[in-house]
Amino acid sequence: MPSASNRTLRVPALARVEGEGGMVIRTHNGRVSDVELRIFEPPRFFEAFLRGRRYAEPPDITARICGICPVAYQMSACLAIENACGVTVTGPLHDLRRLLYCGEWIESHALHIYLLHAPDYLGYQSAVEMARDHRAEVERGLQLKKAGNEILATLGGRAIHPVNVRVGGFYRVPTRAELEPLAERLRWARDAAVETARWVADFDFPDFEPAYEFVALRSDATYPILEGRLGSSLGLDIAVDEFEEHFVEEHVARSNALHARIRGRGSYLTGPLARFNLNFAQLSPMAQEVSRDVKLEPPIANPFRSIVVRAVELVYACDEALRLIAEYRMPDRPAIPVQARAATGCGCTEAPRGILYHRYRIDEDGLVAEARIVPPTSQNQAQIEADLRAFVEPRLDLSTALLTRQCEQAIRNYDPCISCATHFVSLEVRETD
Numbered sequence: 479m480p481s482a483s484n485r486t487l488r489v490p491a492l493a494r495v496e497g498e499g500g501m502v503i504r505t506h507n508g509r510v511s512d513v514e515l516r517i518f519e520p521p522r523f524f525e526a527f528l529r530g531r532r533y534a535e536p537p538d539i540t541a542r543i544c545g546i547c548p549v550a551y552q553m554s555a556c557l558a559i560e561n562a563c564g565v566t567v568t569g570p571l572h573d574l575r576r577l578l579y580c581g582e583w584i585e586s587h588a589l590h591i592y593l594l595h596a597p598d599y600l601g602y603q604s605a606v607e608m609a610r611d612h613r614a615e616v617e618r619g620l621q622l623k624k625a626g627n628e629i630l631a632t633l634g635g636r637a638i639h640p641v642n643v644r645v646g647g648f649y650r651v652p653t654r655a656e657l658e659p660l661a662e663r664l665r666w667a668r669d670a671a672v673e674t675a676r677w678v679a680d681f682d683f684p685d686f687e688p689a690y691e692f693v694a695l696r697s698d699a700t701y702p703i704l705e706g707r708l709g710s711s712l713g714l715d716i717a718v719d720e721f722e723e724h725f726v727e728e729h730v731a732r733s734n735a736l737h738a739r740i741r742g743r744g745s746y747l748t749g750p751l752a753r754f755n756l757n758f759a760q761l762s763p764m765a766q767e768v769s770r771d772v773k774l775e776p777p778i779a780n781p782f783r784s785i786v787v788r789a790v791e792l793v794y795a796c797d798e799a800l801r802l803i804a805e806y807r808m809p810d811r812p813a814i815p816v817q818a819r820a821a822t823g824c825g826c827t828e829a830p831r832g833i834l835y836h837r838y839r840i841d842e843d844g845l846v847a848e849a850r851i852v853p854p855t856s857q858n859q860a861q862i863e864a865d866l867r868a869f870v871e872p873r874l875d876l877s878t879a880l881l882t883r884q885c886e887q888a889i890r891n892y893d894p895c896i897s898c899a900t901h902f903v904s905l906e907v908r909e910t911d
Contacts, residue, residue, distance in 0.1 A: 562823025581629025592619025
């Protein structure tokens with residue numbers, strides 16, 4: 479085995495990472511000298527080809543960025559355009575948007591917990607392999623994901639890349655009778671989510687607690703999904719339209735995904751841990767009770783325990799969806815009018831993996847003159863690299879195979895998207911001079 483003091487751990491290609499990426503960790507004299515999370519997928523230029531499109535088109539176009547989180551892109555786009563046009567969607571239409579978003583949280587969290595992350599903790603290469611010994615758990619996860627997909631299909635027209643969302647609301651809104659089957663399904667899903675939290679809470683978590691600055695939307699009224707101010711664990715408290723005054727993205731040569739940081743402060747973490755730590759009091763009573771039952775209370779700084787936090791958010795999303803269905807009153811119209819005007823608007827929502835910021839400048843002809851999209855993945859990338867550095871160094875005496883598996887598991891802490899959280903294809907270890 480090569481010396482643990484001088485090694486290079488090289489992963490030339492990460493399988494299914496929304497394109498292509500790799501990882502390199504170099505050590506010298508028993509210390510980690512460099513960590514690179516290389517994202518070499520060719521840029522997709524969404525911001526560029528949004529320019530010149532009609533102001534109502536971004537929700538449909540940006541939904542295609544992600545097959546797991548299309549609603550997040552639609553909602554952030556809608557909010558930004560409505561902000562530019564001086565419109566605020568409230569009442570039943572707002573509640574339907576929140577219900578649709580709950581569906582996305584349910585399907586995304588269930589996918590991540592059961593199919594992407596649990597195999598790491600139970601010692602399997604895949605969920606298919608895990609199903610041989612844990613068939614009931616895998617089936618429960620698939621049924622939970624289906625419950626979320628059914629919400630998306632009912633409100634969005636289809637489960638993947640919904641087509642019923644528009645600026646100002648929806649093209650068509652459901653009747654109460656159409657929502658009742660969802661409620662029946664969600665009552666089962668909520669119980670299944672509780673069992674999920676109890677199941678994952680018993681996993682064995684590495685001892686690892688970095689010092690984070692957590693960033694999430696914050697709201698005194700509700701657990702943040704669609705609204706709130708941007709806050710952090712170190713005192714940041716700003717309106718969404720101040721985002722670019724405090725956050726900056728930078729290009730690094732090894733990555734076609736930008737690295738984000740807080741001006742003058744450095745990297746930060748967004749996502750379930752941030753939401754949970756900053757908004758625990760806004761969880762539903764049932765979600766709080768489950769959290770305390772599994773001994774999960776803020777502050778939580780161990781990213782490996784994010785799988786438990788996602789399970790608690792799964793309980794919340796099911797509970798919140800049931801509340802929204804019970805209180806639903808069909809609106810008078812499926813959308814409110816939104817007239818284009820020359821202005822700039824911003825929107826930010828909580829995608830399953832963290833805050834998703836959109837900004838659009840609309841010209842006097844109602845065309846998009848400029849677009850900016852800041853996804854959670856780019857915001858977390860610098861922090862992931864910092865965490866890998868801190869995680870690897872005290873474990874350099876581990877075998878290459880074991881250290882590789884633990885690095886894979888560590889990366890999967892941050893991103894529930896199926897294209898971002900699969901497995902390393904190969905690993906090379908070599909001694910350095």
